[in-house]
Structure formats: C-alpha cells, structure tokens
Amino acid sequence: MNELQGAGVALVTPFNADGTIDFDSLGNLIDYQINQGMNYLVSLGTTGETATLNEKERKQVWDFTVKQVNKRVPIVAGIGGNNTQEVVHQINNFDTNGFTALLSVSPYYNKPVQEGIYQHYKAIAEASKLPIILYNVPGRTGSNMSPATTVRLAQDFPNIVATKEASGNFAQFNEIMRDKPADFSLISGDDPVTLPMMAIGAIGIISVVGNAFPKEVAALTKAVAANDFITARKLHNALLKITDLCFVEGNPCGVKYILQAKGIIKQDTVRLPLVPVTAQTRKAIDQELTKLQ
Template sequence: MPRINLRGVGVALITPFKSDESVDYDALAKLVDYQVQNGIDYLVVLGTTAETPTLTETEKKEIIELVVSKVAGRIPIVLGVGGNNTREVVDKLKDNDFFGIDAILSVTPYYNKPSQEGIYQHYKAIAEASKLPIILYNVPGRTGVNMTAETTLRIANEFRNVVAIKEASGDITQMDEIIKRKPEDFDVISGDDGVTFPLITLGAVGVISVIGNAFPKEFSRMTRLALEGDYQSALTIHHSFSELFKLLFVDGNPAGVKCMLHMMGYIENKLRLPLVPTRITTYEMIRNVLIDLNIKC
C-alpha cells in the first residue's frame, strides 16, 4: 500500500453554499485553486468542516469529483469516511470508487459512546476493509467519547494501513503519550489550529486545519517553520493568529471560517441548518481582527 505524506498542512475544506442553500460549485472550484496555489500540502474533503451530514449522496459524489478534477494530482486528497454504524462504513469502503483519493479520515463513532474495546473493534473492521491508508480521528468534544492513548497505540501497532491520527482531544498529555510510544511510521496530526505549534514541538507532523481555508499561505508557512525548528519565527505567526483561533469556534464550526471567507470575497456567508452564520457581534470582532492583519474586507 502506497504511503501518503502527511507532513505539513492539510486543509479541512468547507462546502460553499449559495443563498438558496444549493452547493456553490464555482466557489468551491476557486477555493480549491486558492488552497493549492498557496502551498497547502493536502486537502481533506467531506470532513466535519464541510457540513457533510447536511449533504445529499449526490452532492457528496459531485464534490469529490470536482475536487479530484481540480487538484489533478498536484497534492494528495484525504476523504472523510466515518460514522457510528460500523457495518455501513465498512460497506462504503468495500463498494465505493475511490479514484483520486489517497487516504481515508475516519472519525471515532459518535453518539453511541462505545467502550475502548468497541472503538478498537470498529477500527479493526475498517482497517480490514480499506484498500487505502487510514487516518484515525479523535474529537471527543463532538463524538462524546475519547479514544485513549492506549487504544490509539493498540490500533497503530496492529494495523499497518492505519498510518496516522488526527488528535483533537485537547489533552496535550494524551497526545504526547501517543507521540512518545507510537510506531516510527505512524504520524500524529494536530486537529486543532490553536495547538499546532506546541504539538509540533512535541513531535507532531502538522495539522488538519480549519483556518487554513482562509489563510493557507500564512498557516502553511508557520507550520513549515515549526517543522524546520525555527520556533521563534513560527511563534510570531502563531501569535498573530491567536485571536482568530478563539473566534473560529465561538459560534461553531465552520461558521467562523465561513465568515472570514465571506469577508475576503470567496463565498456567501451561508450554512445549512442546524448550523447558522456567526452572530453580528462575532462577525464584527472577526472583521476588526482581519483589518488589524491588513486583510482587505
């Protein structure tokens, strides 16, 4: 199985919508070009940030086809394939055509709140079904269950096609434990823009980013400087984004980053219910920070 290089910045791509809530494929195509041209290392399609639960199967298929076509092999593409019905995820992995896709990002089962053994068995079934490399995704703030370091390491050691974890537990001690004890060829990726810098200093290889939708060039530079060991230069950029890191999630994701992209002229400020745009107060705070960063809006 071919390896995928996950070092650097992967952007969790949003789904732009028009005012009538239809997918804005023209805006999506322009956004993909914006990402690639500004130096991101790979794209993550149909993740949480894409509002995937609100998309139809036809829309998902069309989004994948558009992104694969626009990227045209220039950078790797990671596809979100997860759920809380293990059999359904396995069937998708066995039956779907993954042309142009380089790896799978699969979130821990949500809502069901399985035990650690249940999480292990879920990923065991996925690993045995997938023809592509798998990136685990631990985000207990959304799923309601934390995958412990012990479970992550058990999976990483037993299944060679499980190549990385996107860690968004918010527990630096847990992330550090995984980094210290992981197999050499298993990568730890930050799942939170705000802890990317400190996590890289501990040994992470990069981030799957939300803010990279709006600032691919700047955030990629910060990440590369940190990976190269130029911590002072990276820290300066990190600090310049500190306020935006907070504002990104005040009203939920991807409301914050869609607000930024709207101000920058890339998309309409539209989400699908149950998500809604940021409050006016948040909107104005984001605008003020962008003006301070000399971003035209």
C-alpha cells in the same frame, strides 16, 4: 505519510443561498489553497458539513475535487460516522482514484467503550484500500479514544497510518508519541496547538482556519519543521484571536464568514442545524481581519 507532512486543510463545503452546493466557490477555494501553499486537502471532513450532505452530494463533491485538484496536491477523503456497517458500506463503494488516504472520525453519540472503538476501526481497516487516519475529537463525539487504543490500532493494522488528535490533552499526545510504532504519525487536529504538538513530534495540522489563511498556516508548519521557532511563534500568536472567532458560534460558521469577506466564496451559508454567525461576531471578525491585513 511523506505526502501528508505539514499543512492540510479540512475544506468547507460552500453553499448557495438556497442551500445547494456552490461548485464555483468550491473551485475557487481549492485553487486558493493550492496557490497559497497548502500541502494537502481533506475533502468532506466534518468541517465540510458532511453530516448534512446526502450520498449523491458527497460523490459530486469528491468527483469535483479530484478534477479541480488535478493531481497538484494529495487529497484525503473524510468517511466516518457512528454506524459502523454504514461506514464500511461507504468505503466499499468509494472510488479511490485521486485520493491518498481516508480520515475517519471516532464514532459519535453512541459513546462506545474502548473495545467498541477498536472494533469499529478494525472493520474500517479491513474494508479500506487506502491508508487510514484516525480522528479523535472527544468534544464532539462524546467519547475519547485512549492512547492505548490508538497505539493498539496502529500496531495491529499497517494501513492505519496516523491519528488526527483534537483532544487537547498533552498527556495523551505524549503517551501516543512514546508508544506508537515508528511509522505511525501524530497530526494536530486543533489550530491553536499545532506549534506545541509539532514540537513534541507531530508532523503537522489538519486545519480549519487554514481555509481562510492557508499561506500563514503552511508557513507556520514549515517554520516549526525547520526549528525556526521565532517565526513559528509570530505566526502562532497572530492566528490565535481569529481562530477563536472561527469557533465561537460553531464550525464552520465563522470561517465561512471570513471566506465570504475575503471573496473566496460567494455566501457564508451553512445547513441547519447550523446558522450563520451573528452581527456581533461578524463585527469582531471584521476588526481582527483589519489587523491581519
């Protein structure tokens, strides 16, 4: 996990006005992340609207991303879902060249019991040639992966190397940190809690707001790692309002608008059932962007 310390970003997938993938904007976004100091990239995490991309499109995005990055930073591929057999099929057919690890979200909608979550990840671990990062986001999946299940998976499968935790539950974070194997890592899955999570031992963040503010998010994680909490708190507080605005009408709708406003991508198009943010939210974002300049 030394390659995945600090700031990672769950890249958005830019679309043209007609809904097709805008590879020119994706190239701009990738270069922007690397040039602004982002430590690693996550290609087609859930922020990339992966659920609305077909198999051919996913392969195109991954192939393009590997070529554009050109080994400048590590890349993590997002492969997850609520159909274990299909996820294993995707992993078996995935070209691992250029990738450092997989990020796999806990099964959504089905609301499996803990044993079901364990068996789901067991199947993934047995199929994957790459290290695996678990992803627990109960607000979206409808079920929570307990600390006991996380630690059990970490103990039973050496290629399960970390968890991206977006439960918002610090009692859960504490339990994972207390009981996990020494070589298993905790990663923040929520931008607003990166600072306190790193203070208890998390190694960094897989960020959403980092799409638009890579320099600031990378600086925040670097400051915490150096125990410079004065700098870290300033960056943390500066990003709180804009982070809230990124999520007020759904992710990645807000951050895509910011990227368009900053000229990083050409359109803030999202695929249904998501829709672009309203004029009211755009106005609020514009006002906050003015403050952050």
